[in-house]
Amino acid sequence: MLKEYATILLEEIDSVLILKLNRPEKLNAFNMQMLDDMLDAIDYANTNDNIKSLVITGSGRAFCAGADLSFGEKTFDKSFDTNEKYDSEFMRDAGGILNLKIYNSLKPVIAACNGDAVGIGATMQLPADIRIASKNSRFGFVFAKRGIVPDGCASWFLPKIIGIPMALELCYSGKIINSTEAQRIGLVNYLVDDDDLMIKAIEISNMLCDSTAPISVAMTRHMLWSLSAEDNPENAHIIESKLINSRGASDDAKEGVMSFLEKRSANFKNKISSDLPNDFPWRESQFKE
Numbered sequence: 001m002l003k004e005y006a007t008i009l010l011e012e013i014d015s016v017l018i019l020k021l022n023r024p025e026k027l028n029a030f031n032m033q034m035l036d037d038m039l040d041a042i043d044y045a046n047t048n049d050n051i052k053s054l055v056i057t058g059s060g061r062a063f064c065a066g067a068d069l070s071f072g073e074k075t076f077d078k079s080f081d082t083n084e085k086y087d088s089e090f091m092r093d094a095g096g097i098l099n100l101k102i103y104n105s106l107k108p109v110i111a112a113c114n115g116d117a118v119g120i121g122a123t124m125q126l127p128a129d130i131r132i133a134s135k136n137s138r139f140g141f142v143f144a145k146r147g148i149v150p151d152g153c154a155s156w157f158l159p160k161i162i163g164i165p166m167a168l169e170l171c172y173s174g175k176i177i178n179s180t181e182a183q184r185i186g187l188v189n190y191l192v193d194d195d196d197l198m199i200k201a202i203e204i205s206n207m208l209c210d211s212t213a214p215i216s217v218a219m220t221r222h223m224l225w226s227l228s229a230e231d232n233p234e235n236a237h238i239i240e241s242k243l244i245n246s247r248g249a250s251d252d253a254k255e256g257v258m259s260f261l262e263k264r265s266a267n268f269k270n271k272i273s274s275d276l277p278n279d280f281p282w283r284e285s286q287f288k289e
Contacts (some may be wrong), residue, residue, distance in 0.1 A: 053209055055109075
């Protein structure tokens with residue numbers, strides 16, 4: 001039985017873990033309890049071999065309306081925050097804590113945006129591997145309109161996804177864009193009718209995971225996200241060589257070849273929980289809880 005949380009709902013469908021933000025009366029506004037709940041749920045996805053992917057979506061008519069502003073003028077003033085629980089020499093941004101957790105996921109992550117996504121609601125989708133939006137979705141990087149700056153490591157993620165000029169335009173202006181525009185600029189991969197959102201998310205999960213080795217997918221996820229940011233391809237060559245050598249001797253590699261030669265579906269046995277190679281992960285986030 002899946003764990004119950006105060007601000008999110010978990011459901012498992014076809015080995016896909018669906019994480020649904022669940023404060024519909026507040027348009028799923030993000031608070032520290034939601035951060036804690038999401039971090040725990042992502043850990044659950046990473047440590048359970050029966051989970052092949054993670055889908056993040058929202059309940060009600062919004063995906064996430066941004067930070068909970070119920071503290072009024074003190075909302076973003078960290079000097080009033082006496083609940084700092086993460087070791088650091090300064091107050092770390094909650095959106096960044098969440099997005100680094102997503103970035104370090106061992107399973108593919110799909111964002112299924114079901115409505116308005118503003119502030120952290122927009123930035124928490126950036127480290128997802130695939131972003132799907134319903135046609136009534138809207139996106140806004142409204143930080144400058146609130147007198148702050150982008151959160152969630154958006155200054156690293158957003159230019160990689162839509163390019164620096166468009167990222168600057170969205171963040172300078174804080175304008176709200178509709179789902180059609182979001183797809184046009186590459187912020188969203190797929191655009192679907194409202195009723196088809198979760199169907200599409202599970203379909204994509206099946207496409208990504210059903211005929212591939214989980215360890216290969218986990219390593220590929222980390223390779224493409226991090227090595228594409230290197231100044232040159234030298235380190236990519238080193239990492240790829242080490243991981244190819246490691247996986248080449250694995251049971252998964254043998255099964256991948258033999259299933260092809262025998263014209264049958266592969267049955268990969270290696271598990272993320274026990275069979276990750278020693279060379280993985282080759283990097284560690286500077287953030288430590």
